[in-house]
């Protein structure tokens with residue numbers, strides 16, 4: 621049974637979880653205000669539109685290495701370590717091999733500009749950037765846990781574990797989109813949703 625906030629409720633023989641995730645953006649409050657406008661997490665979604673101008677990566681953990689190594693394919697990239705981790709000699713060599721510039725020191729705030737942002741450091745240095753990438757922590761709504769669905773860890777946080785038919789570990793419960801895929805996209809969410817719908821119908825028809 622699904623209980624809604626207005627007091628009504630629905631009963632169903634199957635349910636598809638498709639509630640997405642909540643992104644937690646640690647650190648600077650401006651990250652949330654500029655999220656999706658000048659601050660991003662997916663190079664494939666937003667790298668190209670930055671037009672090969674200065675791209676920043678603001679580290680919130682060692683996961684920033686991933687962005688720091690990927691983004692040079694879309695433009696000149698600077699990794700702001702932001703006291704979030706200490707790159708090892710091996711990591712610095714990997715970044716250098718990709719042409720990624722590394723800046724140390726803590727970030728103070730972000731200012732929006734007409735064509736991007738400027739990152740202001742605590743020591744007053746200012747870096748104009750076409751866009752800034754950060755890795756959020758993702759949080760699921762409590763629905764999957766309430767149903768007892770098995771979860772799995774991703775580098776960004778927990779997602780619902782599903783099989784190739786988008787079935788969860790609980791019979792009759794399916795999941796699709798960001799709920800069940802780390803670092804998803806609209807196209808993946810649509811495809812997973814189509815499969816979840818098909819699978820749900822299949823189990824209703826054939827009782828499997």
Ligand SMILES: Cc1cc2nc3c(=O)[nH]c(=O)nc-3n(C[C@H](O)[C@H](O)[C@H](O)COP(=O)(O)OP(=O)(O)OC[C@H]3O[C@@H](n4cnc5c(N)ncnc54)[C@H](O)[C@@H]3O)c2cc1C
Pocket residue numbers: 638639640641643655656657659660661662665666761796797798799803804805806807809
């Ligand atoms: C900043 C940013 C930029 C992105 N840019 C791109 C891009 O350019 N291209 C691309 O392909 N992808 C992009 N993505 C990823 C893309 O947005 C997601 O992968 C996609 O939206 C996932 O779809 P979804 O349906 O799983 O979740 P969502 O789109 O999050 O939809 C879930 C819906 O469920 C609702 N909901 C949640 N809880 C409840 C509840 N308890 N009751 C009722 N409703 C509820 C939510 O309000 C929401 O409407 C971006 C993501 C972010 C964060």
